[in-house]
Amino acid sequence: MNxxxxxxxxxxxxxxxxxxxxxxxxxxxxxxxxxxxxYGRPLISYLLEGKTDAERMKYRPGDFYEKNGCELKKGVxxxxxxxxxxxxxxxxxxxxxxxxxxxxTGARPFVPRIRGLEKYEYHTxxxxxxxxxxxxxxxxxxxxxxxxxxxxxxxxxxxxxxYKRVSEITVVDMADRVLPSILDxxxxxxxxxxxxxxxxxxxxxADVSPDDFQFDxxxxxxxxxxxxxxxxxxxxxIGRGIFIDKNSRTGDPYIYAAGDCTESxxxxxxxxxVTPILPNAYIQGETAGINMAGGSAEYDGAMPMNAxxxxxxxxxxxxxxxxxxxxxxxxxxASASDLSSVSACTLKxxxxxxxxxxxxxxxDDFKRAGIYTALVRERRDISGLDADAxxxxxxxxxxPKEFRDEVLKRRESRQGIYAGENLL
Amino acid sequence: xxxxxxxEEWCLKCRLCEYICAYANSGxxxxxxxxxxxxxxxxxxxxxxxxxxxxxxxxxxxEPSCVKSCISGALEKxxxxxxxxxxxxxxxxxxxxxxxxxxxxxxxxGAAMKCELCVENSGGSPMCVKYxxxxxxxxx
Numbered sequence: 001m002n003x004x005x006x007x008x009x010x011x012x013x014x015x016x017x018x019x020x021x022x023x024x025x026x027x028x029x030x031x032x033x034x035x036x037x038x039y040g041r042p043l044i045s046y047l048l049e050g051k052t053d054a055e056r057m058k059y060r061p062g063d064f065y066e067k068n069g070c071e072l073k074k075g076v077x078x079x080x081x082x083x084x085x086x087x088x089x090x091x092x093x094x095x096x097x098x099x100x101x102x103x104x105t106g107a108r109p110f111v112p113r114i115r116g117l118e119k120y121e122y123h124t125x126x127x128x129x130x131x132x133x134x135x136x137x138x139x140x141x142x143x144x145x146x147x148x149x150x151x152x153x154x155x156x157x158x159x160x161x162x163y164k165r166v167s168e169i170t171v172v173d174m175a176d177r178v179l180p181s182i183l184d185x186x187x188x189x190x191x192x193x194x195x196x197x198x199x200x201x202x203x204x205x206a207d208v209s210p211d212d213f214q215f216d217x218x219x220x221x222x223x224x225x226x227x228x229x230x231x232x233x234x235x236x237x238i239g240r241g242i243f244i245d246k247n248s249r250t251g252d253p254y255i256y257a258a259g260d261c262t263e264s265x266x267x268x269x270x271x272x273x274v275t276p277i278l279p280n281a282y283i284q285g286e287t288a289g290i291n292m293a294g295g296s297a298e299y300d301g302a303m304p305m306n307a308x309x310x311x312x313x314x315x316x317x318x319x320x321x322x323x324x325x326x327x328x329x330x331x332x333x334a335s336a337s338d339l340s341s342v343s344a345c346t347l348k349x350x351x352x353x354x355x356x357x358x359x360x361x362x363x364d365d366f367k368r369a370g371i372y373t374a375l376v377r378e379r380r381d382i383s384g385l386d387a388d389a390x391x392x393x394x395x396x397x398x399x400p401k402e403f404r405d406e407v408l409k410r411r412e413s414r415q416g417i418y419a420g421e422n423l424l
Numbered sequence: 425x426x427x428x429x430x431x432e433e434w435c436l437k438c439r440l441c442e443y444i445c446a447y448a449n450s451g452x453x454x455x456x457x458x459x460x461x462x463x464x465x466x467x468x469x470x471x472x473x474x475x476x477x478x479x480x481x482x483x484x485x486x487e488p489s490c491v492k493s494c495i496s497g498a499l500e501k502x503x504x505x506x507x508x509x510x511x512x513x514x515x516x517x518x519x520x521x522x523x524x525x526x527x528x529x530x531x532x533x534g535a536a537m538k539c540e541l542c543v544e545n546s547g548g549s550p551m552c553v554k555y556x557x558x559x560x561x562x563x564x
Contacts, residue, residue: 014492040496046514052496056512059497279493279522286492307518314530316521366517368469368526370489394526395471396480407525408478410429410564 001026003292004088004096006078006230007104008032009041010278011259011285013060015102016068018289018297026099026293028070031090035075036128037062042278044131045161078105081234083252088230100254100292103231103242104285107224107260107276114149114220115209122218125158134158137217138165146170147215151178151204153308155221159200160310166217170201172208182306182317187347187361190331194313197339224276226261239263241274246298248288256292258284267301267377268319268358275302303377313343316366319351319359319376326350326387329365350391355383357390368394425484425504426563428541428550432478434560435470441479441552441561442466448547449537465532467539468552468561479552479561482506482527482539490519490528490538498536505543510535 003019005012008030016028032038043057065072073090080089081101088096109124111117123134138144144166148155151173159169171178177188178195192202210218226241236250237243241263248256259281263274280302290297305318329347346365350372351358357375371394375382382390385398396404443459445466450458468481484506491499491506498512499519508519513535519528520536531537542550553563 042495042516043514052512052514057496278495279489279518282492305518305521307516307521309516314517316517318521366520367529368523369517369521370519370523370528371526373521374524395469395473396478396525397471397473397476404432404478407483408430408432408480410431410562 001099001293002097003028003100003102004098005030005102005104006088007102007106007259007261008034008036008038008072008074009104009106009259009281010038010059011104011106011261011281011288012102013038013064014282014285014287015104015256015258015289015292016070018286018291018295019293020068020289022290022293022295024069028068029096030065030070030072030074031076031078031088031096032072032074033077034127034129037074038064039128040278041127042157044125044128045157047128047131048135048161048165049163078230081230081255083234083236083255086254098254100256102285102288102292103250103255103257103261104259104281105227105230105261106281108227109220110223110225111220112222116211117209117220120210120218122220125154125161125219125221126224131161134162134217134219135165138162141216143167144216145214146217146219147172147210147213148219148221149173149210150219150221150223151175151202152181152221152223153179153306154223155219156195156310157308158219158221159195163198163200163311168201169199170203170213170215172203172206174205174207176205178202178204179315182308182315183361184321184349186331187315187349187363190342190345190347190363191310191313191315193337193339193342194345195310197343198311224260226263226274226276228261231257231261239272243272244284244288246287246301247291248284248299249291256288258288265301267303270301273302275304277304277306279303279305300377303373305373314362314364314366316362316369317360318369318373319357321351321359321361323351323353323358326352326391328391329363331363348391352382352387352390355381357382371395371398427484428481428539428553429562429564430478430480431560431562432476434558435477435479436558436560437470437472437477438557439470441468441556442470444551444555445481445539448542448551449545451546453546463532465529465537467527467529467537469526479556480525480527481552482523483525484541489522489524493518493522505541506538507540507544508536508538 260276331345452458
């Protein structure tokens with residue numbers, strides 16, 4: 001079998017590793033538009049901060065492609081899929097036949113209509129190329145004033161990334177709060193106050209134009225949208241993203257898709273949607289790879305979850321924020337004006353509905369958070385746990401005893417081996 | 425590859441495993457220097473509910489969620505052991521969010537920390553197993 005993967009990020013790596021679990025022989029060709037070895041895309045902000053470097057941010061070691069029998073064509077874009085002939089056309093004129101194809105094209109920055117934007121040079125912040133350009137710009141313009149459109153994950157990570165490289169940062173957004181995709185109003189107020197305590201300025205609920213501001217550098221960080229152009233004429237079902245099932249299959253038996261370019265069923269709501277996060281990309285890619293090579297794999301559905309930090313403050317969230325709130329923490333919205341006290345605040349908030357945990361928001365109080373994630377993803381019945389126990393400390397006691405035994409216990413216990421030695 | 429198993433009926437709640445774990449991973453030879461007046465940075469956690477107690481550490485899963493979720497490629501399963509490359513870890517804690525057993529925690533150095541079966545620390549083999557006074561933690 002010969003495999004072609006369009007894209008060279010987490011979903012592609014998942015695809016390669018998935019294929020190699022089943023098929024050690026077949027040739028895998030990766031077509032990557034970016035001119036780089038695969039890197040952890042969310043690490044671009046850490047790169048600008050100086051917390052990682054080009055070598056350490058490699059998502060897989062330098063010999064990854066070679067070890068996995070892959071040919072990487074980097075710096076060349078795929079332009080068109082011919083599903084009838086089972087070929088992919090590249091921008092350099094090359095036409096590549098495939099036995100199985102994985103579309104892992106990711107996303108591209110979404111730039112909304114912003115009045116006056118066309119008059120300015122602006123930066124986006126998604127790829128390593130974007131980060132290097134922004135780095136060069138902040139090197140060239142000393143003490144720059146920066147205007148960022150977008151108070152979401154990308155905009156705020158961009159702000160943190162360049163914080164020490166510029167003199168002033170203003171973040172504007174139409175939304176009334178920061179990080180609206182992962183935080184509720186209360187937790188959002190905490191994070192906004194924390195960022196304000198570092199001197200970042202915000203203008204929210206603001207329908208503004210760059211014309212209204214004085215700045216040296218403009219960044220547009222208003223989110224991403226699935227990159228589906230190459231799949232346009234392939235006859236696939238495309239909504240906001242390329243639609244895939246839980247086997248990462250599209251409607252075409254020879255074409256699979258994974259990651260930020262797709263639309264899939266949510267593990268939490270069961271509804272179709274785009275879940276552009278790295279763990280989801282890897283898992284969908286790996287699932288695709290196993291199935292492409294003739295194995296059998298299914299993932300549990302896309303799990304909305306995010307772990308992200310800003311200036312030392314850690315946010316871990318998952319699921320949806322519906323139902324009864326159970327919370328603990330030192331943050332009160334009233335104290336948001338006292339910025340100096342906010343940095344020490346924590347918040348742990350659970351959302352419970354119909355006997356199940358639907359989601360959570362943890363800020364600097366996230367011990368053993370993955371147990372909560374599992375309760376959400378597996379839709380476990382938690383009606384036997386009271387609110388105090390649930391918020392206090394997560395433990396394997398949240399699971400049924402049979403499950404705990406399966407996880408921890410040696411199945412065939414041999415007589416005698418567990419007898420305690422007499423120490424005295 | 426051998427795995428750590430835990431027999432809850434034999435656990436005495438003594439938490440010796442937590443102290444030994446923190447000591448083995450501290451870099452200190454002197455146990456007092458490692459532990460006295462310091463936070464116990466353990467990678468194994470004793471859970472108690474009522475009369476029941478048991479120690480939980482990394483299961484070194486066949487399908488490790490932490491490895492699949494890691495945004496930097498810092499987590500890898502090598503010869504049956506899920507390991508963290510602290511040099512690559514940026515401390516986002518996606519792994520903490522992904523582990524269904526709560527077996528990964530934030531370390532003092534800003535990177536994630538977890539049980540690596542003492543293969544690379546001063547222990548060489550799991551110290552929690554070696555020093556559990558009632559053999560509630562076993563390696564088989």
